[in-house]
Amino acid sequence: MKIFRLILLILHLGILFLLLGSLMNAYIPPKIFPWFNLLSLGFPILIISYIILTIFWVFSWKKRAFIFMFAGLAFINPVKRWVNFSTDKKGASTIKVVSFNIKGGTMGQKNIEDFLKSQNADVILLQEDGGRQFPVLKDYQRTASNGYISILTKHKILNDKLIYSSDETEGIPAGLQADIEIRGKVYKFLNIYLYPFKFEKDMVRLNGDSDANEQKLKDVVKRLIPTFKKHQGQVDVLRRTIESSPYPVILTGDFNSVPNSYEYYHLSAGLEDAFLTAGKGSATSFHDYKFPIRIDYVFSSESIRAVSYVVDRSVSLSDHYPVISELSLGEK
Template sequence: MKIFRLIILVIHLGILFLLLGSLLNAYVPPKIFPWFNLLSLGFPVLMIVYVILIVFWILSWKKRAFVFMFAGLAFINPVKRIVNFSSDKKEKADVKIVSFNAKGGLMGQEAIGRYLKSQGADVILLQEGRGGDFPMLEDYKKVTSSGTVTILTKHKVLSSKDIGSPDKSEIIPGVQADIEIKGKVYRFIDIYLHPFKFERDMVTLNGSSEANEQKLKDIVRRLVPTFKKHQDQVTLIQHAVENSPYPVIMAGDFNSVPNSYEYYHLVAGLEDAFLNAGKGSATSFHDYKFPIRIDYIFSSKSIPAVSYVVDRSVRLSDHYPVISEFSLNGQ
């Protein structure tokens, strides 16, 4: 029994160090060491196993359970980025935002248009939205990038421009629009970071051990270069945020999970609307069985979120729409 517990202890310590490694994404860029970003993908599984092992130590009446529980406090916020239970907000909602990767309208362009129209949002931020070509939304002003993102709004657009890519052959990572709402100006940034372009069968391990090993190698070969592309794109987006003379609301498909390098550096100086006002799971991509959050809405601290919903009532894409409302009283 002592040998078994020793093995469990070594495994538990190993998982703890892997979890701590994922936190280093806040400091270590992918071009220097991309493997920390890989750990962020496995964070939910590692965290579940970590908690199960704590329960094991508690049932074994071992004091080390308290040591692991204390160490686990470091992961409270990382867990809340995936599953959160915030309190109800008393502030009045002044502006409603919808962010949605429409997958090019392949699952029903007309149905997507009807859905977006029904939301009555002040601003809609689309990714892979076919240039926002929805006749039902003709009363919205449209800002379309030369990439695959589109901003639709009921309000006055003062200016807009692409957030360029360092490599002209790459997908434009975003578009920004300065929009006047109730007499004040806000910068909206719509993001679509470079996709991994995985198909479901590429990440499903159901063959022989040799075939599965090859799939894992292929996955890593695709992930690491994309992480490095994201680093360049994140730098461009950070510049758009830092140089904005107006409060910022940024949303989109980041193609990155919470606790990744992309998350830490894009949320810097902003607030995650889900952390402030979300309840339940933030999972927004449902094409795989594994729960993944890659769609986000961030805002300047002066624009607090009062609600945040991942709308799982519709399946118009491989993403769920993400909807958030904000109070403008801080302005």
């Protein structure tokens, strides 16, 4: 029994160090050490394992349980970025924002149009829009689509511009900015679509062949690491756009990055995560792999307060669920 507990203790300590490693994404960029960013993908499994082992020590009446419980406090906010239970919020002068990766409309163009129209949103931010037109949304102004991202709004668009990183070679923008006048005040909306990993299910589906599975894992890592590094260049240019904005910022989109990643820490710096403020339950927004993955977000300047945040899981029109948030534009 002592040997068994020793093995569990070593395992628990190992998981703790891996979790602490994921926190290093706030400080160490992928181009220097990409492996910390890799840990963020496994955060749900790591934290669940950590909690189970902590409970084991509690019921074993071991003093080390208190040490692990105290160390676990460092992961309260990282956990809340995945699963949160906020209280109901109220706010005046709200706008409704919808962010949705529609996967080119390949799963039903008309159903997507009907869904977007039914939302009656102030601003709709689409990723992977495929350059499709939305004739039923005739009351909306729209930025020119480049086939990847676009913004539609009932309000006046003053200007818009695609944002590219300096090392972009495939013509995929990091984001789209649009200055939109709402009720006499201007807000900068940023629609983000960080470079995709371009995985197919067969590439990550394991089977009984250990050699084949090992090769799949190696191929996955080979695809992840360069993409993390590419994201760093995109994040750099997006941060400059945020920091130079003369207007309050509302940033949404498909980050192709999970919470606690380098991308999350640096894009959210100085902004508020609407899910942390007003979200309830799970923030999982990508559902194609049957694994809890949150890669769609709504952030805003501190002068803008989230009143509600919903991941609409009743809508199966893409491999993403739409993210819907109401934002109060009044001062806190």
